[in-house]
Amino acid sequence: xxxxxxxxxxxxxxxxxxxAEIREQIQxxxxxxxxxxxxxxxxxxxxxxxxxxLFWDTxxxxxxxxxxx
Numbered sequence: 001x002x003x004x005x006x007x008x009x010x011x012x013x014x015x016x017x018x019x020a021e022i023r024e025q026i027q028x029x030x031x032x033x034x035x036x037x038x039x040x041x042x043x044x045x046x047x048x049x050x051x052x053x054l055f056w057d058t059x060x061x062x063x064x065x066x067x068x069x
Contacts, residue, residue: 008059010038015051029054 014029016022038056045052
């Protein structure tokens with residue numbers, strides 16, 4: 001996964017190698033995001049050349065909880 005400066009949300013361009021297992025490539029990207037505790041928001045397949053964009057939320061979810069003051 002390429003590191004880039006970003007705010008809370010991150011769009012990751014994932015170019016898929018058509019000569020390799022597609023599902024494994026996508027799973028590897030998802031696993032890498034999980035190790036960073038990122039949360040997948042969506043996927044777009046608008047890239048030419050067999051690519052997708054993964055949209056991540058890089059903030060930990062609060063689940064409606066607020067920090068104690």
